[in-house]
Amino acid sequence: MNGISLLSPRLKALVLLCAAGLLMLPLVVPGQYVMQLINLGLISLIVVVGLNFITGYCGQINFAQAAFWGIGAYVTAILTLKGLSFWAALPVAAVVTGLCSLLLGIPTLRLRAYYLAMATIAFGEIVQLVLVHWEPVTGGTSGLRNVPGISVAGHLLVGNVQHYYFLLVWCALAMWLSLRVRSSHLGRAMIALRDSEIAAEVMGIDTVRMKMLALVLSSTYAGIAGGLYVGYVNYVSPDLFSNAQAVLFFVMLVVGGVGSAVGAVVGTIVLTALPEALRFLKEWYLVLYGIGIILMICFLPDGLVSMSRRFGLGGARSAAPSPHARAGTTLPTPLPEATPATAFAHAPAGPHAAAPASAVPGKAAAATNVLVVDGVTQRFGGLVALDGVSLHVARGTVHAVIGPNGSGKTTFLNVLSGAYTAQAGSVLLDGVELIGRRPNAIAKAGLSRTFQNIRVYNSLTVLENVMVGAACHAGMRLAGVLAGSARQRQQERALRDSARDALEFVGIADFADRPAGSLAYAQQRLLEIARALATDPKVLLLDEPAAGMNPQEASRLIAIIAALRDRGITVIFVEHNVRLVMEISDCITVFDFGKKIAEGTPQQIQIDPQVIEAYLGRPRKSRVRESVNA
Numbered sequence: 076m077n078g079i080s081l082l083s084p085r086l087k088a089l090v091l092l093c094a095a096g097l098l099m100l101p102l103v104v105p106g107q108y109v110m111q112l113i114n115l116g117l118i119s120l121i122v123v124v125g126l127n128f129i130t131g132y133c134g135q136i137n138f139a140q141a142a143f144w145g146i147g148a149y150v151t152a153i154l155t156l157k158g159l160s161f162w163a164a165l166p167v168a169a170v171v172t173g174l175c176s177l178l179l180g181i182p183t184l185r186l187r188a189y190y191l192a193m194a195t196i197a198f199g200e201i202v203q204l205v206l207v208h209w210e211p212v213t214g215g216t217s218g219l220r221n222v223p224g225i226s227v228a229g230h231l232l233v234g235n236v237q238h239y240y241f242l243l244v245w246c247a248l249a250m251w252l253s254l255r256v257r258s259s260h261l262g263r264a265m266i267a268l269r270d271s272e273i274a275a276e277v278m279g280i281d282t283v284r285m286k287m288l289a290l291v292l293s294s295t296y297a298g299i300a301g302g303l304y305v306g307y308v309n310y311v312s313p314d315l316f317s318n319a320q321a322v323l324f325f326v327m328l329v330v331g332g333v334g335s336a337v338g339a340v341v342g343t344i345v346l347t348a349l350p351e352a353l354r355f356l357k358e359w360y361l362v363l364y365g366i367g368i369i370l371m372i373c374f375l376p377d378g379l380v381s382m383s384r385r386f387g388l389g390g391a392r393s394a395a396p397s398p399h400a401r402a403g404t405t406l407p408t409p410l411p412e413a414t415p416a417t418a419f420a421h422a423p424a425g426p427h428a429a430a431p432a433s434a435v436p437g438k439a440a441a442a443t444n445v446l447v448v449d450g451v452t453q454r455f456g457g458l459v460a461l462d463g464v465s466l467h468v469a470r471g472t473v474h475a476v477i478g479p480n481g482s483g484k485t486t487f488l489n490v491l492s493g494a495y496t497a498q499a500g501s502v503l504l505d506g507v508e509l510i511g512r513r514p515n516a517i518a519k520a521g522l523s524r525t526f527q528n529i530r531v532y533n534s535l536t537v538l539e540n541v542m543v544g545a546a547c548h549a550g551m552r553l554a555g556v557l558a559g560s561a562r563q564r565q566q567e568r569a570l571r572d573s574a575r576d577a578l579e580f581v582g583i584a585d586f587a588d589r590p591a592g593s594l595a596y597a598q599q600r601l602l603e604i605a606r607a608l609a610t611d612p613k614v615l616l617l618d619e620p621a622a623g624m625n626p627q628e629a630s631r632l633i634a635i636i637a638a639l640r641d642r643g644i645t646v647i648f649v650e651h652n653v654r655l656v657m658e659i660s661d662c663i664t665v666f667d668f669g670k671k672i673a674e675g676t677p678q679q680i681q682i683d684p685q686v687i688e689a690y691l692g693r694p695r696k697s698r699v700r701e702s703v704n705a
């Protein structure tokens with residue numbers, strides 16, 4: 076799928092109109108000064124569209140974008156002054172900038188968001204100092220003059236108009252590649268990790284590498300913009316690449332609309348034009364400018380680009396109802412009973428497709444048990460949340476984990492899925508040790524999950540949410556995405572098909588194009604199941620899947636869990652709804668105070684004195700029976 080197909084027909088028409096306007100622009104521009112301003116705006120635009128990868132998509136604050144811009148400009152200037160052609164110097168500038176961002180990203184991107192912000196501010200200062208003090212190479216405060224210009228096919232570009240068309244091509248390319256990334260599994264993964272880092276990891280996304288990729292893309296955009304800048308103005312000095320400039324780039328993105336390449340365009344235009352338009356106000360200009368930006372952030376927190384929705388010009392996302400519009404609380408028509416046979420017709424036979432338990436020859440225990448947990452202990456300071464828990468989960472069964480609040484059920488799922496690393500014990504998934512692995516590696520090994528506190532990716536559509544899961548085994552492949560290769564397009568189609576199948580399986584395919592955040596609670600839980608299912612898991616963990624569901628919805632959930640089992644997927648679920656647990660489980664494990672106190676079939680558990688004790692504080696069978704029958 077290419078970038079343009081993301082746009083609605085009205086927006087497509089608008090894009091064509093804009094393109095025609097941009098081609099004619101030099102005919103109507105009043106003078107050289109304005110033309111120059113437009114050209115500098117185009118260069119800023121490339122920097123800001125680049126910034127959108129790390130700040131917009133990944134939600135990481137980067138104040139080094141001006142420094143990267145400067146590095147690109149200086150590398151190009153130094154090399155072309157030494158006699159290298161612009162076209163040879165520009166790729167070097169791009170690579171050097173990308174490498175610098177790797178150096179910055181490797182130690183900081185593992186940490187939380189504000190560490191990158193701090194590191195980038197420091198990096199900006201260091202780059203300034205180097206540019207000023209490394210005089211023999213950078214020319215110190217006076218910078219480098221008479222930098223050679225840009226030749227295209229043997230023709231040296233002269234004047235603002237020629238440069239305008241040249242820069243316009245670069246801007247179009249920058250935008251187009253940015254849209255390609257956005258509409259690929261990479262863009263979805265970046266936004267997924269911004270919306271919920273842990274939910275992205277359990278879908279197999281290596282969030283650290285993904286942020287690194289976004290940072291390298293961002294800085295490479297800035298580096299290329301720097302090369303274009305110095306080829307255009309033939310002069311470079313350190314003061315241009317200050318942290319104040321970095322903040323300006325950041326504000327351009329925020330004012331336009333974080334997370335949208337179109338927002339980057341709007342923000343860049345407004346903040347390039349506004350200072351000029353307000354110039355007559357002299358010293359009052361800065362005051363008004365500041366107030367204007369504060370007002371914009373207060374009243375248009377999603378940026379200027381969000382206004383387009385009011386005029387129905389949105390892309391795929393904004394064409395859908397506002398994320399705040401709640402859908403009805405009832406589920407759509409398709410019931411899961413029809414689904415197991417038809418669903419996943421398109422899904423590639425995944426590496427984890429397993430036969431149902433009944434079909435598995437009952438040979439050795441190792442083959443029957445998909446998951447073997449042995450002596451797992453998880454402490455939080457002095458609190459022992461899991462105390463030497465051991466259990467076996469048979470392949471293709473539904474295994475419930477129940478217990479009073481705080482008994483360690485969620486912690487158990489967190490240990491299995493890699494959110495926590497247990498201090499002791501082992502978890503074997505088909506013989507592969509999971510403890511010590513990161514959640515993304517565990518997802519790839521075939522274990523996926525949903526969350527007790529719903530964690531859908533609110534900024535993505537329902538279908539895109541599930542496509543994130545479907546891309547679990549896809550790998551990175553940036554080159555294929557940028558080139559829009561046939562393989563990439565085919566992968567995108569396959570992801571879409573298997574995501575649709577997963578949505579049909581849980582019965583919410585009608586909502587595919589809605590923003591995920593607009594779904595009702597119960598539907599968001601089903602969406603999480605579909606998303607986890609799309610990773611093609613051997614084992615699926617569901618943490619209180621029926622929470623917030625009415626009895627009718629809970630019945631549908633039971634049918635879905637049964638259908639999952641029929642597909643050969645092992646389901647481990649934590650649930651308070653006793654009716655649901657008793658109706659669907661093949662085996663129940665009961666926790667109390669982090670210990671396994673009982674295990675058995677629903678019939679055995681209902682009459683287990685220790686279970687009754689744990690739930691009611693004293694043995695009274697009738698009460699448990701009552702709640703079971705409720």
Ligand code: ADP
Binds near residue numbers: 460478480487
């Ligand atoms: P359940 O899901 O059975 O209600 P949890 O697994 O959420 O219980 O919690 C078990 C115990 O571990 C509780 O006492 C809880 O406060 C504690 N706990 C869980 N997660 C953490 C954490 N990240 N840090 C500290 N304590 C935790």
Ligand code: MG
Binds near residue numbers: 484485486527
């Ligand atoms: Mg819990």
